[in-house]
Amino acid sequence: MLKISSLKKLVTDSMAIDLGTASTLIAVKDRGVVLDEPSLVAIHEISEEIVAFGQEAADMEGREGRDLVVREPMIGGVVADFEKTKKMLAHFVKKAKSGGSNLAIQAVMSMVSDVTHVEQRALLNAAEEAGIGKVFMMEEGLAAAFGAGVLPTDKRASAIIDIGAGTTNIAVIAKGSVVHSTSERYGSNEINDVIATHLRRHRGLQVGAETTEFLKTNFVSTYLPDDISKTIEVRGRDVQTGSPAAVEITSGELYPVVESVVRRIAQLVKDTLTELRPEVAADIYDRGVILTGGGALLDGLDQYLRSFINLPVTVADEPRYATVLGLVKMFDDLKLLERVARNELNVLQNAEIPFEA
Ligand SMILES: Nc1ncnc2c1ncn2[C@@H]1O[C@H](COP(=O)(O)OP(=O)(O)OP(=O)(O)O)[C@@H](O)[C@H]1O
Ligand SMILES: [Mg+2]
Incomplete structure (x- = not known):
């Protein structure tokens, strides 16, 4: 059980972090969301060095320079690449810190409800190595609920x-x-995947991430559109010839796919x-x-x-902000944080001495 006294400090130098598959969001008490960036890094393939983070990496995606590759360190809500997640998180935390405070910060983070102990430990270690002094973890669903306005009472x-x-x-x-x-x-990324697969298999066109994201957010819907012959030109690479190419697709064609x-x-x-x-x-x-x-x-x-x-x-x-806004609300109610924090982390960190209090 966490002690209130150890939580008090949280309010002064604390962050709420939602490290998602697609985006990393950081909110600070009384200031709201201070960072909203894609969870991406651009890496130099040979030196393995990270050359860009977040939005800057996203801007390169699909058009990376030779030797560069853009990667998602988080997949399915969990750490897929530990080193890159750690560096990315450290970069974002530093960026979100105000006034160059040197205090070891503390943070509340969310995790998916079916997270395994190994996955949870990876996230925790990444946070610790990113320079966060103390990490409290809570279930994403609970944070999203509070952020969406559900009252804990x-x-x-x-x-x-x-x-x-x-x-x-x-x-x-x-x-x-x-x-x-x-x-x-x-x-939701599954929708991008099925759109890309459909275009490749049925229309012979390979498209990049930016194109599928555009189609998902601007062209498709979950209902059969009034005008199923509404068309859009989609550009990419011809599967057979490899040449730059375009096809016309209709909303009626993408509807069943989505x-x-x-x-x-x-x-x-x-x-x-x-x-x-x-x-x-x-x-x-x-x-x-x-x-x-x-x-x-x-x-x-x-x-x-x-x-x-x-x-x-x-x-x-x-x-998009529900989870991180729910997390940051915890700083207004430390008793609640004390109750909801899933700090099996202490247990995890001392995994070799499981029976110690
Ligand atoms: N206007 C929109 N229409 C459709 N989908 C959208 C729109 N805006 C964002 N998305 C989709 O929402 C997803 C990102 O949502 P969110 O930021 O909640 O994910 P995340 O928290 O990073 O991921 P996870 O919780 O799975 O780790 C992406 O798949 C993105 O394409
Ligand atoms: Mg999320």
Whole structure:
């Protein structure tokens, strides 16, 4: 159990960090979100040295110079490359620090609910090596709920569906505790993948990440558009000849491709909602579900889910920021942080002496 006294300091020099698959967000008490950058690094292939982080690395993606390659150190919400995650986090933390304070900072971070001990330890060690003095971890679903406005004192249940880039996390919360959760390492990036695969296999065109992201955020939707023959020209590389090329695609053509991913996510939500105890189910029947995460911004996703589960669906005000805003709220309520912090880290760090108090 963490002691309040050790938490007091948190308020003065503290950060909330949401280290996501797609983006890293940092918020500071009373200042809100101070950093919002892609979770990317650009690496020199031969020296393995990192030459750019975040937005700067993203701007190179797909058009990297010779010898350079852009990588995601986090995959599916967990650390995929320890060294790169650590360096990226250190870079972002330094950038977010105000006034060059030399104090060892402390942070609250989120983690996916089904995180393994090994994955959790990797995240913790990355944070420690990035120069964060003390790390408190809490479940992403709980943070997203608080960020979306669910009150920790509310005794009735709320359901939060966070659709991130690499994960979908469903959490049912009551009285500031998770009463049920499911999480799958499957998220909005799956849509980019199916669009790219469709174009390659059926239209003979290879496209880059920027193109699929543009199509996802500007062209596709979860409902069959009124005008299914609305077209867009997509450019890339011809699969057969290798030459620069373009094809015309229609919204009707991409609709079923995208729908297959959305249906799988909706099915996960539906299945999870059948696993609730009666009183909890009754609360959710009244209140419906809240969507958070960048994936919630997909055009028509809320309507799709509403008709799939037959319950009210609302999108949080700033869905991409819900988790980090929930994390930063913990600094206003240290008692709550003390209760929700999953600091098995002490246990983890002393893994070889498991029975020590
Ligand atoms: N306007 C939009 N329409 C559709 N999708 C969007 C939109 N804006 C962002 N996204 C998608 O949201 C995802 C990023 O969401 P978010 O920032 O919540 O992910 P993350 O927290 O980094 O990932 P995770 O929680 O899985 O680790 C990306 O897949 C991105 O393409
Ligand atoms: Mg996230």
